[in-house]
Amino acid sequence: MASCQPSSLSEDLSPQLSSSGLIEDEEIPGPSAPWVEPNPPPESPGWKRDWLTALEEEIAAEAEDIWVVESLSGLKMKLKKQxxxxxxxxxxxxxxxLLEDPVVKKFLAWDKNLRVSxxxxxxxxxxxxxRAGLFSWQYQRIxxxxxxxxxxxxEEDNQAPKQAIFSFLYGKNRTQRPLxxxxxxxxxxxxxxKTRVSREECEEIQAxxxxxxxWGRDRTLIP
Structure with a gap:
């Protein structure tokens, strides 16, 4: 199970522990937040190219199917995928x-038209x-x-609304966006x-x- 085995990148993607053993998590993230490097290195020139190549080579993210017996009739067996x-x-x-995080709460309250959430x-x-392979306690606001x-x-054709994420994370500070x-x-x-998620999987998660x-955040219900 992915969540039971920490990813080799968990140190990059999770906050550091303080000397007291507690996770240091500022209410409003900024340069002092544990997952922010003081001087983030510039992206390499080929970063965007590598990103696009990776997406082109992406494997569909559906979980593996297994065959189960649906019915038996004499010596005949009917199988179905599950x-x-x-x-x-x-x-x-x-x-x-994370829904209880104050910044996440403010963001969801702001997105009344459900353009991003x-x-x-x-x-x-x-x-x-x-899928990310972190321990449960490692997941933070970021x-x-x-x-x-x-x-x-x-999933979205209009990419502009997601830019609001930066405002809630960093305010007017644009220097942290490359990080x-x-x-x-x-x-x-x-x-x-594996970034593709089927509608079927989304509905299973909601169920x-x-x-x-x-799950009441349904765009079809907005006048």
């Missing part, structure tokens, strides 16, 4: 914990958590926004470049707790 989901209860728990994009956040940014990349994109690249790499308030 999807095995990699999403576990702990990934839902991580998602619910409708129920399907939020389902993809949980799917990405299941991972929520990276996953949401990736989901918007994959965000570096972490985004590392996050995708930790998922094995785990169908009464959860976040």
């Amino acid at each position: 999807r095995v989901s990699s999403v576990l209860p702990e990934h839902h728990e991580v998602f619910n914990r 409708d129920k399907y994009l939020l389902s993809m956040v949980i799917a990405y958590f299941s 991972h929520f926004f990276i996953a949401l940014y990736l989901a918007s990349d994959m 965000f994109h570096k972490l985004r690249f590392q996050f995708v790499r930790s998922m094995g470049w 785990y707790d169908p009464e959860h308030w976040v």
